[in-house]
Amino acid sequence: GFKGWLFRHFAAKPVLIRRVNPQTRVDMINTILRNNGYFTSSATYQLHPSKNPKKAKISYDVNIHPPYTIGNVEYIGGDGTLVMLIDSLARENRYLRTGNRYCLDSLNAVRVDITNAVRNRGYYFFKPEYIQYLADSVQEKGVIHMKMIASADIPNNAKISYRTHDITAIVVNSEGKGVPDTIETKRCTLVRYNPVYIKNHVVPSCIRARKGRLFRVNSIDRTQSALSRLGIFSSIDIQVNPVDSVLPTGEGLLDLVINCQLDKPWEVTMEMQGTSKSPSSFIGPGVKIGATHKNALGAGEKFTVNLYGDYEWQTGSDDYKGGDFDSYEFGIEGKLDFPRLLAPKFLYPSRRYTNWTRFAVSADLLNQPDFFKMVQTNLSMTWEWHAGRYSSHALTPFKLTYNKMISTTDRFQEEIAGNKALEESFKNVFVPKIEYTYTYDRDITRVDHINFTVTVTEAGNILSGLWSLAGNKGIKELFGTPFSQFVKAQGQVVWTRQLGDVSALATRVFLGAAHAYGNNDELPYREQFYTGGSNSIRAFRVRTIGPGGFHEDPDPVPEYALAANSENEITAKAKNRNYYFDQTGTFKFEANCEYRFPILGYFKGAVFLDAGNIWLLKDDESRP
Numbered sequence: 001g002f003k004g005w006l007f008r009h010f011a012a013k014p015v016l017i018r019r020v021n022p023q024t025r026v027d028m029i030n031t032i033l034r035n036n037g038y039f040t041s042s043a044t045y046q047l048h049p050s051k052n053p054k055k056a057k058i059s060y061d062v063n064i065h066p067p068y069t070i071g072n073v074e075y076i077g078g079d080g081t082l083v084m085l086i087d088s089l090a091r092e093n094r095y096l097r098t099g100n101r102y103c104l105d106s107l108n109a110v111r112v113d114i115t116n117a118v119r120n121r122g123y124y125f126f127k128p129e130y131i132q133y134l135a136d137s138v139q140e141k142g143v144i145h146m147k148m149i150a151s152a153d154i155p156n157n158a159k160i161s162y163r164t165h166d167i168t169a170i171v172v173n174s175e176g177k178g179v180p181d182t183i184e185t186k187r188c189t190l191v192r193y194n195p196v197y198i199k200n201h202v203v204p205s206c207i208r209a210r211k212g213r214l215f216r217v218n219s220i221d222r223t224q225s226a227l228s229r230l231g232i233f234s235s236i237d238i239q240v241n242p243v244d245s246v247l248p249t250g251e252g253l254l255d256l257v258i259n260c261q262l263d264k265p266w267e268v269t270m271e272m273q274g275t276s277k278s279p280s281s282f283i284g285p286g287v288k289i290g291a292t293h294k295n296a297l298g299a300g301e302k303f304t305v306n307l308y309g310d311y312e313w314q315t316g317s318d319d320y321k322g323g324d325f326d327s328y329e330f331g332i333e334g335k336l337d338f339p340r341l342l343a344p345k346f347l348y349p350s351r352r353y354t355n356w357t358r359f360a361v362s363a364d365l366l367n368q369p370d371f372f373k374m375v376q377t378n379l380s381m382t383w384e385w386h387a388g389r390y391s392s393h394a395l396t397p398f399k400l401t402y403n404k405m406i407s408t409t410d411r412f413q414e415e416i417a418g419n420k421a422l423e424e425s426f427k428n429v430f431v432p433k434i435e436y437t438y439t440y441d442r443d444i445t446r447v448d449h450i451n452f453t454v455t456v457t458e459a460g461n462i463l464s465g466l467w468s469l470a471g472n473k474g475i476k477e478l479f480g481t482p483f484s485q486f487v488k489a490q491g492q493v494v495w496t497r498q499l500g501d502v503s504a505l506a507t508r509v510f511l512g513a514a515h516a517y518g519n520n521d522e523l524p525y526r527e528q529f530y531t532g533g534s535n536s537i538r539a540f541r542v543r544t545i546g547p548g549g550f551h552e553d554p555d556p557v558p559e560y561a562l563a564a565n566s567e568n569e570i571t572a573k574a575k576n577r578n579y580y581f582d583q584t585g586t587f588k589f590e591a592n593c594e595y596r597f598p599i600l601g602y603f604k605g606a607v608f609l610d611a612g613n614i615w616l617l618k619d620d621e622s623r624p
Contacts, residue, residue: 122161284312460485585614
């Protein structure tokens with residue numbers, strides 16, 4: 001019953017003293033204190049019985065004294081190349097300094113850092129345990145004098161450096177079988193198990209090791225990362241094998257074998273969603289189907305085709321239903337992504353990351369019931385590259401958008417007749433754009449993360465200049481249709497701080513401005529700013545705020561509504577008069593602050609404060 005449900009879900013088993021084992025906890029605290037230099041500090045516990053003989057409380061007391069610090073540091077010393085390398089790295093380490101607090105974890109971290117650096121100088125088989133410490137805490141009170149020594153049982157293979165010998169790359173298909181075909185390249189011996197669909201240069205171009213050079217462990221890691229970022233392999237295994245022979249210089253040789261198995265080429269996705277909009281009472285399903293070939297041209301190129309569609313119908317009024325009042329949108333998008341920059345060399349991308357060149361084309365058909373039917377097509381090329389660990393860039397040197405009204409209704413024409421901004425926004429127009437985006441994303445502390453993004457867009461200015469040089473004055477056209485001309489900039493900063501393991505405080509500031517000039521007076525509708533909605537000012541519906549303090553007064557029922565067939569239809573049409581004409585502007589500012597916390601299981605909660613609005617940089621008589 002209900003009592004049983006409460007007991008099963010909210011009651012907890014009693015915690016027994018013998019299970020807690022307070023002495024074990026005290027021993028653990030003392031160990032932590034000693035490992036962090038608090039040798040004269042200690043922890044104890046006390047048991048406090050309560051009136052109930054079956055219950056008791058435990059208190060822990062920790063007596064803290066000043067920690068021990070590092071005194072003099074003596075290094076290994078000697079004439080060997082390896083010893084001299086270890087000593088030089090130890091002297092450069094920031095922790096091994098007189099006055100720093102003694103910490104066992106930090107000393108172990110020093111050994112790991114030195115080992116990583118040594119292995120990147122050719123000593124592949126060297127391990128952290130080959131470096132040991134002697135500590136003297138008796139000579140001076142509160143101070144530990146350190147001496148670094150080399151382990152007595154270092155094997156011979158860890159004492160010599162190695163150079164890269166033969167590099168072999170083996171590529172098999174997704175079935176794991178085939179007929180071997182050996183090809184000699186500049187960087188490796190490539191063994192293809194045909195049939196395998198991959199160009200000969202792909203795997204060698206990802207190999208960072210070079211034959212005859214000093215063997216570096218980070219070259220293996222970089223090779224693994226480069227191959228993984230292609231996204232075409234289901235498994236990658238890199239093996240290092242020592243060669244029996246030794247060079248006259250005393251250096252050893254290591255063979256590198258890279259095994260790659262291709263993944264299945266096609267990936268298909270499907271997304272479905274349901275929509276419910278107010279106040280128009282439109283509901284309906286949406287679907288998106290995508291197919292991606294992960295190795296379209298044999299060099300890691302990704303070819304993607306997406307088909308999407310939404311269909312909505314209105315509910316709540318029997319007089320305002322039927323196919324003429326159904327809204328729908330259908331579209332197709334195709335993309336071809338190259339895992340390299342097909343661009344001039346002035347972009348200077350980092351080779352540590354995969355950089356992309358993307359070609360995209362799309363077409364979209366939108367039908368708004370009782371208003372208009374419009375088609376939009378896009379053609380673009382984009383470069384995406386990393387300049388460093390935290391910075392990324394995206395440059396679209398060419399993007400051409402074409403908006404065309406296929407048909408309109410008398411109601412739509414009457415609506416836009418008194419609103420110049422809307423009339424300009426819905427004209428047939430080309431939008432030739434150049435766009436640049438810079439992103440900076442990193443953890444600035446252990447609990448703080450920052451993301452900064454800025455985007456600058458220009459449209460039509462280059463074409464307008466060329467047309468002017470050709471002597472074309474007035475409204476300039478492309479293929480018989482005017483093109484838009486504007487500049488636009490927007491930036492956003494998001495700062496997140498972790499408050500414990502499960503809670504966080506997130507803040508966001510957004511600023512954007514746009515200005516249309518020259519060939520047109522207004523920005524295209526989709527380029528204007530708006531606010532409101534679940535990702536903006538959450539107390540208001542999307543595109544219902546502003547511009548500024550503007551609020552449209554209710555108008556009398558328009559002529560198209562008076563011509564309706566019934567009172568219900570008059571009311572429905574009057575209420576939905578401005579449903580498709582949202583409030584937009586040319587300047588935007590938003591600020592958000594949000595505290596996120598867990599509720600129960602997968603359910604999360606948030607307390608937030610939002611502020612912001614949009615404004616017009618130019619006067620608009622219809623929106624004073």
